[in-house]
Amino acid sequence: MRRSGLDPPFPCERCPLRPLPSFKRLQDGELAFIARRKVGQKHVVAGDTVVAEGEAAAHVFTLLSGWAFRFKTMSDGRRQIMSFLLPGDILGLQAELLDVAPHGVEAVTDVSLCAFARDTVWSVYRVHPSLALDLTWLAAHGERLVDDAMLSVGRRTAMESVAALFVSLFKRAESAGLRVEDSVPFPLTQTLIADALGLSAVHTNRTIQRLRRMGLVRIADGRLAIGDLRSLRRVAQYWDQPAPLRPLF
Amino acid sequence: MRRSGLDPPFPCERCPLRPLPSFKRLQDGELAFIARRKVGQKHVVAGDTVVAEGEAAAHVFTLLSGWAFRFKTMSDGRRQIMSFLLPGDILGLQAELLDVAPHGVEAVTDVSLCAFARDTVWSVYRVHPSLALDLTWLAAHGERLVDDAMLSVGRRTAMESVAALFVSLFKRAESAGLRVEDSVPFPLTQTLIADALGLSAVHTNRTIQRLRRMGLVRIADGRLAIGDLRSLRRVAQYWDQPAPLRPLF
DNA sequence: ACGCGACTATAACACAGGTTAATGCAGGCG
DNA sequence: CGCCTGCATTAACCTGTGTTATAGTCGCGT
Numbered sequence: 001m002r003r004s005g006l007d008p009p010f011p012c013e014r015c016p017l018r019p020l021p022s023f024k025r026l027q028d029g030e031l032a033f034i035a036r037r038k039v040g041q042k043h044v045v046a047g048d049t050v051v052a053e054g055e056a057a058a059h060v061f062t063l064l065s066g067w068a069f070r071f072k073t074m075s076d077g078r079r080q081i082m083s084f085l086l087p088g089d090i091l092g093l094q095a096e097l098l099d100v101a102p103h104g105v106e107a108v109t110d111v112s113l114c115a116f117a118r119d120t121v122w123s124v125y126r127v128h129p130s131l132a133l134d135l136t137w138l139a140a141h142g143e144r145l146v147d148d149a150m151l152s153v154g155r156r157t158a159m160e161s162v163a164a165l166f167v168s169l170f171k172r173a174e175s176a177g178l179r180v181e182d183s184v185p186f187p188l189t190q191t192l193i194a195d196a197l198g199l200s201a202v203h204t205n206r207t208i209q210r211l212r213r214m215g216l217v218r219i220a221d222g223r224l225a226i227g228d229l230r231s232l233r234r235v236a237q238y239w240d241q242p243a244p245l246r247p248l249f
Numbered sequence: 250m251r252r253s254g255l256d257p258p259f260p261c262e263r264c265p266l267r268p269l270p271s272f273k274r275l276q277d278g279e280l281a282f283i284a285r286r287k288v289g290q291k292h293v294v295a296g297d298t299v300v301a302e303g304e305a306a307a308h309v310f311t312l313l314s315g316w317a318f319r320f321k322t323m324s325d326g327r328r329q330i331m332s333f334l335l336p337g338d339i340l341g342l343q344a345e346l347l348d349v350a351p352h353g354v355e356a357v358t359d360v361s362l363c364a365f366a367r368d369t370v371w372s373v374y375r376v377h378p379s380l381a382l383d384l385t386w387l388a389a390h391g392e393r394l395v396d397d398a399m400l401s402v403g404r405r406t407a408m409e410s411v412a413a414l415f416v417s418l419f420k421r422a423e424s425a426g427l428r429v430e431d432s433v434p435f436p437l438t439q440t441l442i443a444d445a446l447g448l449s450a451v452h453t454n455r456t457i458q459r460l461r462r463m464g465l466v467r468i469a470d471g472r473l474a475i476g477d478l479r480s481l482r483r484v485a486q487y488w489d490q491p492a493p494l495r496p497l498f
Numbered sequence: 499a500c501g502c503g504a505c506t507a508t509a510a511c512a513c514a515g516g517t518t519a520a521t522g523c524a525g526g527c528g
Numbered sequence: 529c530g531c532c533t534g535c536a537t538t539a540a541c542c543t544g545t546g547t548t549a550t551a552g553t554c555g556c557g558t
Binding site: 438439440450451454455457458 | 504505506507508
């Protein structure tokens with residue numbers, strides 16, 4: 001647990017994410033505004049805590065690189081992962097608005113985060129209504145992800161859940177510009193997958209083996225490739241709408 | 250399925266919810282602004298659809314009276330309830346922002362909804378930044394509810410889940426001004442509870458019986474009373490933060 | 499008054515997924 | 529270089545929860 005301070009900010013003008021086709025273009029002045037509110041870069045090493053459960057809000061962050069996840073734990077150690085965070089995702093909004101983080105955030109890989117000044121949210125609302133609307137869009141979109149996950153945890157079989165998670169993460173990684181050839185980086189351990197789907201680690205393993213033997217997915221060297229997207233979706237009973245361009249802070 | 254139009258709006262000035270201690274006071278001019286955007290009252294009878302799954306956004310609504318729920322279904326009929334909606338809750342924000350409702354909304358009891366003009370959201374952002382922030386707060390709060398539910402569905406036992414749901418609904422009903430003596434109205438069928446917790450209806454029944462025999466809850470005549478809140482919370486492993494005042498539209 | 503549909507309640511049985519335990523492998527570190 | 533620790537894997541066994549079936553109650557419409 002390194003008590004990491006903030007490094008000098010990575011310049012927004014050279015942001016590697018913003019040019020990607022999945023992100024929304026900004027209006028005049030908006031980029032400059034965002035860049036001005038950025039106070040630094042936070043680095044967290046794999047396995048460390050980004051935001052502690054129940055902690056007061058430190059900042060609002062955008063995940064620049066690496067993977068993380070939001071989770072809750074019970075006193076006896078049971079843990080539920082609410083959602084995974086990929087590059088471009090925002091975090092800390094709930095904590096900022098609700099005063100105290102209702103969940104923890106932990107880094108899966110080494111992670112770099114763009115930190116925004118403490119009063120950024122409010123100033124966005126005062127001076128850039130369109131950006132404020134984007135912020136609400138992101139909040140609504142975050143809830144949509146959790147809603148989807150909830151359908152898996154509550155009503156899908158283990159097989160269906162795992163398949164749905166793979167499809168969803170593949171698409172999200174792709175939209176974050178992480179796809180190379182037919183695969184995306186895949187840093188999740190089976191324990192993490194289990195905690196996200198409400199399964200045990202053992203059963204998660206059994207299930208992944210089955211998907212492998214069916215030739216639907218390949219996981220090797222920390223990368224995920226999908227053998228047959230059509231079939232995987234069918235197994236998962238998972239169909240999503242094509243994602244519209246999303247805002248990036 | 251009655252194709253219900255809009256009745257004349259119930260006047261915001263005589264809103265029965267706003268004076269309740271759990272709602273935030275408004276600044277000058279804000280109430281008038283809200284009242285002006287209100288275009289009518291929508292009534293839906295128990296069991297009918299408020300918003301169809303995958304339907305384009307019709308309006309943004311505030312639930313004035315009655316209970317409803319947000320849900321998703323799979324093609325074979327399995328259903329997951331994401332959250333219950335009680336008086337004072339807002340609905341349709343996601344659909345408005347994401348273009349199409351990612352979930353359906355159905356009325357549990359007869360329901361009355363305050364309908365807002367189609368461009369309300371955007372005009373709030375342009376002219377009342379503080380109200381816009383309230384809107385985002387509500388979005389974040391909605392996600393917090395789902396996060397909590399997800400912990401139940403994913404990691405709590407049936408006993409714990411049901412207990413947690415009862416505690417949470419009791420508190421929410423109370424904050425909506427529905428508590429009389431030691432009980433609140435409780436219109437949910439066991440099937441609805443099952444669909445919210447990812448359980449079967451049969452097992453939900455078994456579990457409720459157990460809680461009853463332990464003397465922790467009483468459900469009768471469509472009302473819920475909690476025998477021993479302390480114990481019920483312990484069974485549920487459920488501890489929440491005291492809720493701050495929430496905005497009401 | 500009757501029949502019907504929606505809901506609660508219970509029992510008997512089946513199975514998906516949890517638990518425990520043991521093995522192997524790879525990377526980090528003294 | 530050998531030891532530890534974290535992770536994937538597999539087997540054997542167990543249990544919480546699902547499934548199917550039956551009955552009882554209540555409210556409602558005709």
